[in-house]
Amino acid sequence: MSMVNAFDPEAESGLSPAEKDLVRRREKLLGPAYRLFYEKPVHIVRGEGVWLHDPSGQAYLDVYNNVASVGHCHPRVVEALSRQAATLNTHTRYLHETILDYAERLLARVPSELGHVMFTCTGSEANDLALRVARAYTGRRGLIVTKLAYHGVTSAVAEISPSLGDYVPRGDHIRLIPAPDAYRGDGDVGARMARDVREAVADMRAHGIEPAALLVDTIFSSDGVFAEPVGFLRPAVEAIRAEGGLFIADEVQPGFGRVGPDFWGFARHGLVPDMVTVGKPMGNGHPMAGVFVKPRLVEDFGRKARYFNTFGGNPVSCAVGLAVLDVIEGEGLAESAREVGDYMRAGLRDLAGRHPAIGDVRGAGLFIGLELVVDRAGKAPASALTTRVVNGLRERRVLISATGPGANILKIRPPLVFRREHADIFLDRMAAVLEDVAAQ
Numbered sequence: 001m002s003m004v005n006a007f008d009p010e011a012e013s014g015l016s017p018a019e020k021d022l023v024r025r026r027e028k029l030l031g032p033a034y035r036l037f038y039e040k041p042v043h044i045v046r047g048e049g050v051w052l053h054d055p056s057g058q059a060y061l062d063v064y065n066n067v068a069s070v071g072h073c074h075p076r077v078v079e080a081l082s083r084q085a086a087t088l089n090t091h092t093r094y095l096h097e098t099i100l101d102y103a104e105r106l107l108a109r110v111p112s113e114l115g116h117v118m119f120t121c122t123g124s125e126a127n128d129l130a131l132r133v134a135r136a137y138t139g140r141r142g143l144i145v146t147k148l149a150y151h152g153v154t155s156a157v158a159e160i161s162p163s164l165g166d167y168v169p170r171g172d173h174i175r176l177i178p179a180p181d182a183y184r185g186d187g188d189v190g191a192r193m194a195r196d197v198r199e200a201v202a203d204m205r206a207h208g209i210e211p212a213a214l215l216v217d218t219i220f221s222s223d224g225v226f227a228e229p230v231g232f233l234r235p236a237v238e239a240i241r242a243e244g245g246l247f248i249a250d251e252v253q254p255g256f257g258r259v260g261p262d263f264w265g266f267a268r269h270g271l272v273p274d275m276v277t278v279g280k281p282m283g284n285g286h287p288m289a290g291v292f293v294k295p296r297l298v299e300d301f302g303r304k305a306r307y308f309n310t311f312g313g314n315p316v317s318c319a320v321g322l323a324v325l326d327v328i329e330g331e332g333l334a335e336s337a338r339e340v341g342d343y344m345r346a347g348l349r350d351l352a353g354r355h356p357a358i359g360d361v362r363g364a365g366l367f368i369g370l371e372l373v374v375d376r377a378g379k380a381p382a383s384a385l386t387t388r389v390v391n392g393l394r395e396r397r398v399l400i401s402a403t404g405p406g407a408n409i410l411k412i413r414p415p416l417v418f419r420r421e422h423a424d425i426f427l428d429r430m431a432a433v434l435e436d437v438a439a440q
């Protein structure tokens with residue numbers, strides 16, 4: 001897999017002495033596993049709404065960060081956090097109202113079959129817990145994920161995160177299926193994905209392994225952003241269930257209104273998963289995540305394996321989570337995600353009329369994939385061009401990144417408070433960068 005939008009420390013081009021010093025301190029202190037974005041890294045010290053500011057006060061338009069989903073440093077979230085932090089912060093082994101109020105609000109947002117919510121601190125932990133429950137319930141261990149999936153950093157979920165590269169080992173119980181790519185693939189994506197699931201199950205069984213679950217990010221973010229046609233996931237889910245496996249929806253990326261009023265990626269496909277994992281935007285930057293689960297799945301597990309996560313579901317996190325939901329609902333952000341997302345896609349399709357390098361514009365709500373190709377007939381990934389576009393936008397103070405197997409798909413997913421006026425700024429600067437790179 002091509003290296004996606006990573007700074008090359010050997011180059012250090014264009015950095016000020018202070019920035020070079022920060023880069024060297026990071027390397028020395030944090031070790032070699034961390035990556036920075038961009039040929040010229042961005043140093044950010046303050047955020048507000050859809051804007052991020054560098055130390056000199058220059059503002060960058062954030063078209064990338066889906067964690068600060070209700071806007072950077074939203075006053076209502078900050079206020080809820082500070083108030084609860086000044087009152088009490090313990091854990092889930094004492095009685096407290098806030099976790100219950102929050103759980104009620106969350107459960108009202110998902111299909112009624114998902115009757116419980118369990119709290120973690122990260123999406124990785126949520127997926128890890130979901131895997132434990134799936135294995136305990138089915139008594140099986142086989143897992144099916146997409147070819148370039150990312151599900152997190154614990155041992156168990158790094159194994160099902162092939163986007164980390166082949167260096168990270170995958171167990172013999174894991175099978176990879178192609179991403180549901182309606183742009184490159186022929187025919188019916190849904191039928192193809194269902195066939196791929198059946199083949200993966202057959203191959204597992206040939207090796208004496210039974211399938212426990214199909215686990216997918218329902219917007220297929222690291223695979224390249226695949227949202228259409230609505231409903232394409234259903235045959236694959238029917239296929240895994242027909243084989244006695246569960247369906248786990250990883251909503252860490254699309255969840256909490258990003259894909260529009262359906263609120264969740266799975267809901268766009270008309271599905272009720274057996275488990276749903278959530279994280280990132282749930283706390284607008286405060287580390288919180290969780291698993292929604294059908295009660296029968298955890299009945300036995302809950303009796304035999306007690307669950308305690310020191311920080312998961314603490315009163316401060318729950319106060320933050322409630323404030324985030326209040327803002328999403330009070331400011332109509334899921335509705336606006338659809339409206340502004342459609343507006344952005346229309347603007348990008350307009351640009352495609354002038355720029356043959358744009359092969360495809362896709363996505364749902366404010367989760368947009370824009371694929372750059374060498375030519376539209378051959379669809380070869382324009383990886384180098386994409387790097388120039390990502391860095392060109394950074395020079396024009398617009399932050400996005402790239403994804404997909406060819407690192408040629410622009411990943412566009414701003415905070416949900418992104419309005420038409422911000423979309424216009426983005427589209428103007430995008431047009432200028434595409435003209436620059438076309439002229440090079």
Ligand code: PMP
Binds near residue numbers: 124150217250
């Ligand atoms: N699932 C998906 C789809 C993700 O994108 C991520 C994070 N990028 C995770 C799980 C893991 O979440 P966390 O980094 O909070 O552990």
